[in-house]
Amino acid sequence: MPAPFDTGTSHDRHGRYPEAITVEDFQHNLAAVRARIEASCQRVGRDPAGVRLLPVSKTKPEASLRMAHAAGCRMLGENRVQEAHLKWQAMQDLADLRWSVIGHLQTNKARYVARFAAEFQALDSLHLAAALDRRLQIEGRSLDVFVQVNTSGEASKYGLAPEEVAGFVQALPAFSALRVRGLMTLALFSSEAARVRQCFVLLRTLRDRLRQSAPAGIALDELSMGMSDDFEIAIEEGASVVRIGQAIFGARTLPDSHYWPGEVPDAPA
Numbered sequence: 494m495p496a497p498f499d500t501g502t503s504h505d506r507h508g509r510y511p512e513a514i515t516v517e518d519f520q521h522n523l524a525a526v527r528a529r530i531e532a533s534c535q536r537v538g539r540d541p542a543g544v545r546l547l548p549v550s551k552t553k554p555e556a557s558l559r560m561a562h563a564a565g566c567r568m569l570g571e572n573r574v575q576e577a578h579l580k581w582q583a584m585q586d587l588a589d590l591r592w593s594v595i596g597h598l599q600t601n602k603a604r605y606v607a608r609f610a611a612e613f614q615a616l617d618s619l620h621l622a623a624a625l626d627r628r629l630q631i632e633g634r635s636l637d638v639f640v641q642v643n644t645s646g647e648a649s650k651y652g653l654a655p656e657e658v659a660g661f662v663q664a665l666p667a668f669s670a671l672r673v674r675g676l677m678t679l680a681l682f683s684s685e686a687a688r689v690r691q692c693f694v695l696l697r698t699l700r701d702r703l704r705q706s707a708p709a710g711i712a713l714d715e716l717s718m719g720m721s722d723d724f725e726i727a728i729e730e731g732a733s734v735v736r737i738g739q740a741i742f743g744a745r746t747l748p749d750s751h752y753w754p755g756e757v758p759d760a761p762a
C-alpha cells in the first residue's frame with residue numbers, strides 16, 4: 494500500500510513486527526533481538542554483556558506484560574507515567590518486576606515516578622530534578638536517572654540541547670536521591686542510517702567529554718540509545734542500554750505521534 498509520505502522506518506512496522514501473543518512468542522522475539530545485539534557487538538569488538546536490553550511495553554495490555562515477565566523480562570520501560578503507575582499497581586504480585594520510565598515527565602507528576610520507578614531516563618530540567626528529589630526523600634527511595642539529550646535538533650524532541658548538558662550535570666549533586674547513570678537520546682526518525690548514526694555519535698562524544706569534568710558522584714557510564722529500528726547502529730556507536738518495544742511486543746496500533754506529541758504522524762497502517 495503506498496504511503497502518502499515516507500516517515501522513514503515506521504510505515505511497514507505491522508508487517509515486520511507481528512503481535513506477540515504467547516510466552517513462546519516473547520521468548521522467540523527476545524532471543525532474536527539478543528542475537529542481533531550480539532552480532533552488532535561482534536562487528537565492533539564489544540562484549541554483549543555491556544549492552545542491557547530494556548523491553549518497552551507502552552500501550553500493551555497487562556496480559557502481554559505478564560507474558561513478557563514469564564519469558565524472563567524483569568524490567569519494563571514505559572513512556573507515560575500514569576500508564577506505568579496503573580500497570581505497576583495491577584502487577585504488585587510480580588515482586589521482582591521493576592519499572593523504567595523513559596518518557597517526558599511533567600513536574601507535577603514527579604510523585605508517581607518517585608513512588609514506584611527504579612529508573613527514569615528522561616531527566617531534562619533542574620525543576621524536575623528538584624521535584625523528583627523532594628518526592629524521593631519523602632518516600633525514602635532513590636532513583637537511577639539518565640539525562641535526556643536532544644541529539645537530532647528537532648523541535649519536537651524533548652531533552653537538553655547538547656551544549657546545555659555540561660552545566661546541567663554540574664548542578665545534579667544537589668539532588669542526593671538521584672543516582673545519575675548517564676545520557677539518553679532518541680535519534681532522528683529517518684531511513685538514512687548515516688543521519689541516525691550522527692545522533693548516536695553525538696551522544697557518545699558528549700559523554701566522553703563530560704566524563705572528564707563531571708562532579709564527584711556523577712557517573713556518566715551509560716548511554717541509553719537505540720530502539721527497534723535503529724538499535725544495531727546505536728550499539729555500534731557505544732549504546733549500553735537499548736530500549737526495544739515493537740521488536741519484542743509487536744507493532745503498536747497507534748502512530749508514534751500519539752506518544753510523542755508534535756511528532757510527524759505515521760502513514761496509516
Ligand SMILES: *Cc1c(COP(=O)(O)O)cnc(C)c1O
Pocket residue numbers: 549551572595596679719720721722736737738739740752
Ligand atoms: C516507545 C519508545 C521506545 C521503543 O520504541 P520501539 O520502536 O517500540 O522499539 C524507546 N524509547 C522511547 C523513549 C520510547 O518512547
